[in-house]
Amino acid sequence: MIPRTVFEEEHEMFRSSVRRFLEEEVMPYHAQWEKDGQVDRELWRKAGAQGYLVPQAPEIYGGAEADFRYNAVIDEEVSRSGCTGLGWGVHSDIVVPYLMNYGSTAQKERYIAACVRGDIVTAIAMTEPGTGSDLQGIRTTAIADGDDYVINGSKTFITNGQHADLIVVVCKTDPGAGAAGTSLIL
Amino acid sequence: MKAQDTSELFFSDVRVPKENLLGEEGKGFAYLMQELPQERLSIGIMAMAASHTVLQQTIDYVKERKAFGKPIATFQNTQFKLAELDTELTSAQVFMDRCLELLVQGELDTVTASKAKLLGSELQCRIVDECVQLHGGYGFMWEYPVARAFADSRVQRIYGGTSEVMKLIIGRSLIAD
Numbered sequence: 001m002i003p004r005t006v007f008e009e010e011h012e013m014f015r016s017s018v019r020r021f022l023e024e025e026v027m028p029y030h031a032q033w034e035k036d037g038q039v040d041r042e043l044w045r046k047a048g049a050q051g052y053l054v055p056q057a058p059e060i061y062g063g064a065e066a067d068f069r070y071n072a073v074i075d076e077e078v079s080r081s082g083c084t085g086l087g088w089g090v091h092s093d094i095v096v097p098y099l100m101n102y103g104s105t106a107q108k109e110r111y112i113a114a115c116v117r118g119d120i121v122t123a124i125a126m127t128e129p130g131t132g133s134d135l136q137g138i139r140t141t142a143i144a145d146g147d148d149y150v151i152n153g154s155k156t157f158i159t160n161g162q163h164a165d166l167i168v169v170v171c172k173t174d175p176g177a178g179a180a181g182t183s184l185i186l
Numbered sequence: 187m188k189a190q191d192t193s194e195l196f197f198s199d200v201r202v203p204k205e206n207l208l209g210e211e212g213k214g215f216a217y218l219m220q221e222l223p224q225e226r227l228s229i230g231i232m233a234m235a236a237s238h239t240v241l242q243q244t245i246d247y248v249k250e251r252k253a254f255g256k257p258i259a260t261f262q263n264t265q266f267k268l269a270e271l272d273t274e275l276t277s278a279q280v281f282m283d284r285c286l287e288l289l290v291q292g293e294l295d296t297v298t299a300s301k302a303k304l305l306g307s308e309l310q311c312r313i314v315d316e317c318v319q320l321h322g323g324y325g326f327m328w329e330y331p332v333a334r335a336f337a338d339s340r341v342q343r344i345y346g347g348t349s350e351v352m353k354l355i356i357g358r359s360l361i362a363d
Contacts (some may be wrong), residue, residue, distance in 0.1 A: 002276060006283040030189060067290050068224070072231050079235035082331055084338045085189020093228040094221070102209035102217055126218070127193055135187035135218065140197060144204070151200040157345070161193025169197070170218065172213050178217045182214035186206040 011073050018077040021050055030083045038162050039085045041121075047088065048118025054092045057100065060114035066105065068093075087123075087160040091115065095122035098168055107186070112164060123164035125155035135170070136179045141170040149173070149185055187338055213329075223299030223346065227285050229346045230299075230306030234282050237275050238314045240335045244268070244317040247332075251322075264320060271313050278309050298360045304352040307342035314339045 007015075025046055026039075033039045047053055055070040057063020064070070071093050078086050096115045099108060099122075114120040131137040140153025151171060158164075166186060174181030209217055215268035245268060248259040258264050266345040285302045314335050325332050343349045 002280055004279070004283055006286050033189035035188075037188065039189055069286060069290060071228070072286055075228055075232050076235035079232040080239045082236075082239065082334060082338075083189070084187040084334075085191075089191060089228050089232065094225045097210060097224065098217065098222060101221070103204075103215075104204070107208070129194070133348055136215065142202075145201075147204055148201045149196040149207070150203060151202060153197050155195040155197075158193050158195055159345075160191060161195060162191035166196070168208060170214055177212070179215040180212050182218075183215045184217060185202060185209045185210040186208055 006116050007069060007073070014070060015073045015077060017050070018074055019081075020079050021047070021052065022077060022081045022083060026082060030085060031087050041163055043086075044118035044121055044163065046118070048116060051094060053088060053112045053118050054096045054112070054116045056092075056133065057096065057112055057116050061108065062116040063112070075128055087163075088097075089122065090159045091122050095124045095166075095168055098124070102184070111186075115166075120165045121160055121163040122168070123158050124162040124168045124170070125158050126170045127155060127157050129154055129156045136182075138172060138182070139175075140169065140171040141175050142169070142173050142183060142185050144173070151185065187341070219296070223294050223296050224289060224302035225346050226299040226352075227282075227289055227294060229342060230282050230302035231286065233306035233310035233342055234275070234279050236335060236339060237310045238279075240317050240332055241268070241271055241275060242313070242315050243331055244320050248320055258320070267316055267320060271316055274309055275313065278305055282306060297356055300352040300355040302348060304349055304356070307339075308349060310339050310342055 051064055054076055056068055057065040059065050074081045075089050099111055111120060114124060128138055142149040142151045169185050171185055172181045173183040248264050249257055251258050282302055285294055317332050318336050321332050324330050327333055
């Protein structure tokens with residue numbers, strides 16, 4: 001047996017609370033949510049109240065400024081529970097980090113705290129019906145028009161697609177420029 | 187993943203204000219490349235946790251299930267299979283934990299993250315497949331967690347970059363000058 005050394009005691013305490021939350025708030029309802037094709041929207045707010053969404057978010061935006069091992073603990077426990085309806089990983093590990101790393105101060109102030117609370121559910125629209133692995137070949141366009149972008153195209157396999165309040169859309173602002181014409185728009 | 191609200195989205199002349207641009211125009215691809223390692227490690231981490239769960243469920247099952255008058259856990263084939271799977275899982279977990287340490291230190295590179303995703307998701311699918319086999323017919327019944335694990339695991343080799351894309355990333359790095 002090789003003991004795991006990556007986690008500290010605090011992570012294991014956190015793990016116990018995540019596990020209990022999943023047992024009480026998720027597992028009893030998951031079968032119904034499978035029939036519904038989505039989890040209860042309120043679950044996101046409950047998870048947010050417990051600090052299970054975007055634990056690494058800065059404290060000024062209501063996060064715990066935790067290291068990514070807390071995300072890993074949540075991922076492991078969700079995965080272990082078999083409750084595959086939870087799209088927390090996409091939200092916490094993937095989408096909100098784009099806001100944290102590339103967002104303007106105004107964007108961060110507007111969105112991150114709500115993402116931590118679960119008031120905003122996020123998704124990322126990357127894959128298209130005609131382009132799977134070929135990210136450089138995406139065809140959704142965002143063409144500048146006055147103070148706006150006008151977006152046209154379609155995206156598929158979007159996790160959290162129904163609950164999402166905020167979507168990062170991968171699109172071409174310069175359709176002729178290949179990878180260099182790719183931008184991310186909220 | 188029947189409780190996942192995974193969807194198709196259509197945009198038809200959707201107007202968004204220019205201030206909704208994330209970061210700089212034209213940098214989207216670079217941002218994606220920067221962020222994908224974390225996503226890929228997350229998939230690897232989840233693969234390990236799911237694998238541990240299904241392996242434990244299978245161990246419990248083979249101790250209960252009897253065939254030819256005794257628990258199938260007593261058969262050498264069962265023990266050999268479990269031994270192989272547990273050995274692979276134990277070693278992969280060590281690798282995954284090390285990758286997590288590197289990520290926390292800000293030192294997980296794209297190639298290593300791709301290895302984590304490739305190794306984790308492929309191993310998960312192999313483990314789940316063998317666990318279905320050890321369950322026999324019940325392994326194919328939706329009421330059994332292993333059947334769900336079988337269905338749910340398969341996409342792990344596809345989303346977040348397919349196994350083939352992971353191999354491309356790793357392979358290119360090996361032959362780069």
